Structure formats: C-alpha cells, structure tokens
Amino acid sequence: MEKTIGRMSLYRRLLLDIEKRGASHVYSHELARVAGIGAAQVRRDLMTMGFSGSPSKGYHVADLIGHIGTAIDPPEQQRVALVGVGNLGRAILAYFHGRRPKLAIVAAFDDDSAKVDKVVHGCRCHPLRAMSEIVPALDITVGIITVPAESAQDIADRLVNLDIKGILNFAPAALRVPPGVFVDTMDITTALEKVAYFARKGR
Amino acid sequence: MEKTIGRMSLYRRLLLDIEKRGASHVYSHELARVAGIGAAQVRRDLMTMGFSGSPSKGYHVADLIGHIGTAIDPPEQQRVALVGVGNLGRAILAYFHGRRPKLAIVAAFDDDSAKVDKVVHGCRCHPLRAMSEIVPALDITVGIITVPAESAQDIADRLVNLDIKGILNFAPAALRVPPGVFVDTMDITTALEKVAYFARKGR
DNA sequence: TAGATTGTTAATCGATTAACAATC
C-alpha cells in the first residue's frame, strides 16, 4: 500500500502531462511506459485505488487525475513545519513555496539568530523554543527535519510531543518514534554512496 | 543486495558513533537497535558482506568499519558531476563539499549566465555545452541531476552518452536509461505527499 | 466478429524475520 500511494503521486504528474498533450484516455501500457514500470503494476495500482477503465478506450485521464486527488490529497489544507533552515532547508522551502495550496510549509524553525524572524522563501523562521506554541496554534501535523544528524532525534521527539503524525527526515539518522507516527528518511549521503557503488560494480 | 549496500553506509555511521563512545565490540541487537531494524537483519547483512563476529564478544567495531570501507568505498577517488545549480543543487554542493575525499563533486553545470564560471561551495560551475569536454577529461562516472523535471531526461541522455554509469536524480521524473546505468530517484514531492497521507490516515 | 485491453487471480520473486544448532 505504501508503495502504491507513492506511485499515485507519480501517476498524477504524468497524467497532467498527458492531458496537456490533448489525450483524453490512456492505456495501462502507455502510462507504464512513461512511469518506467510494468503495465500490470499500473492496472493493479488503479484497481487498489478503486478506479476502472474500459477495455476499448483505456482509462479516462481527467477522471483519473480527479480520483487520485480525492484519494491522496488532504480534504482541507494540511500544514507542515520545517526544522533546520540550512542550505537544504532553504532549498525545500523554495521548492514548495506556493506550489501546493493543500500542503503548505507554514513555519520554519532554527536557532541561528541570523535567521530568526527572517522570512525565507515566503516562510517565517522562528526560534526552536517557539515550536511548542506555534505547532499547535497553526494545527501543524507534518514535520520536515533538515538539522544535523546529532540533533535529529531530539527534534523528532519534540515534534512527536506536539502531536505531529508524520515526519520527512533528511538527517542521516534512524529516528525512533512511537507507533502511529509515520517517518520517511531520505538519506542523501547513503543514496549517493549507493549510486557510486553500482556505478563502479554494475547493477 | 541493493538494500544491503544502502544499510552498510548507515551501519558505518552508527559504528563510528559507537567507537567514539569507547566500545570496542558491538552485538547484533545493539547495532540493530540504533539502526531501527531487527538483529537478524544485521547478522544477515554482515554475513552477506563476509564479516564474522564472535558469539561471546559480538563484532569488532574498528574491524567492521574497515571492512565496510573496503567493501563499499571506491578504491581511488570517484568523481561526480552535478547538473542544475538551483537551490537544491547548491544545498547538495554545500553538503558534500570536502566531506568525502573518495567521492567528490568536481564539476557543476548550469546555463544560467549568472552562475557560469562562479565557484559554488568549492565547485566551479560550467555551461552545459562544456559537459562533453569536462566529463571525460575529469573521468567523471556519476551524475547528480537537480534540474526541473522537463529537462531531466535530456540531461540523463547526455550524461549516459558521456559514459556515466550512475545517476542520482532529484527531478520528479522517471528516467529511461540503458541497462548498465544505475539510477536512483529521490522524489521529494512524492515523499512529502506520502508522509502527509499517512499522517492523516495512519500507517 | 476479431483484436486488444481491462480486472483479477495465481505464480514468482526478493527481502525480511524466525528458528536453532554451533560456538564462545
């Protein structure tokens, strides 16, 4: 299921492209081709999401885009906090700034006094101690961690205490969180080491 | 195997911590705990890498760190190019700058004239057309793609033509590459959507 | 109808976890 949800987000992006090119329907093998996976995978994913096509025309593009939206988008705006306004933190703020109305980074936290109270890519930076006030006040449910590995667990603990239910973690650290909190760690160093390894050794 | 290689990089970081704390040996369940996985997984991974411990003392920390190094580090320096010096590209340049002597980003490419010939976090930025000269000249074997999704496939094609064997892709696009080229895509948007989804729905 | 695609079940594949004899 987790993998399916991830792919739905990919499918939607590809479908928006397809729609822009003027196609009203798409076959599983066409979508599979641009997604770089198998056609059976696509059909199974759509089945899992409860979406049907027709053997003669394939899947209706606009309907499918809508279906994915109702399945994976928040019904109302979901708010996100980012902790650690370093280079990576700023890049992520820039990337999401104004892009997703339904999923907005509404607060950033960093203890560097040069950053506190500055507005970075449309998002105000607060000191860490303000978290306990701002996170509940803005009803923030998701945290992005872009602090050094040493402080990542501490930040995660504090976010969990403030009732955050999902964490996207960029620190190279395995976070320990209670059940009911979802964590995805994107470890860039490990990813690059892996790519370098297979570049040398072959797949 | 791919997953194992990824975890070896994590193990090493954790072991360096453990070593710093003064422990000479570690049991599989101890390493598993800090890695957030099961002890059987750790033992299996180490077995796969051909490393042995002792039932009484566990695994020798310093030896294991060394063993992981010879297994996954390049024997000599491996060079990396980064294409797309936007916010994310700069963050990655900053992150790796001077960190890994064996794995260095030695060239950046971007067509923005404000960036060309500037040195960004220790790395000179070249125009895209210089790729065909610089990549072979510096014997670059790995590429990092941080351009917008629309141009990602084009950049990937050019890198592949220049004999690059591994790509770490941050563009939200499924890259098509010939066999023998390893690609890992880190799709930040999809990751955040997934975290937001499970934050709402529960795991 | 003839031909292609969907929806879905069964088979396969790979990775994780459990179990336990061998070892210290």
Next chain:
DNA sequence: TAGATTGTTAATCGATTAACAATC
C-alpha cells in the same frame, strides 16, 4: 558448564509480474 550470541537455513511476508477470462 550455563548462558548468550553468532551464522545460516527455513518460513514468512509483501510486492511485483505473469496469465487469462471477461469485456469492449
């Protein structure tokens, strides 16, 4: 020896892929 851990095989789990009857 008694007790705990390793190394490794077998069992489980989950995800992907293949196959094919039903459908258009």
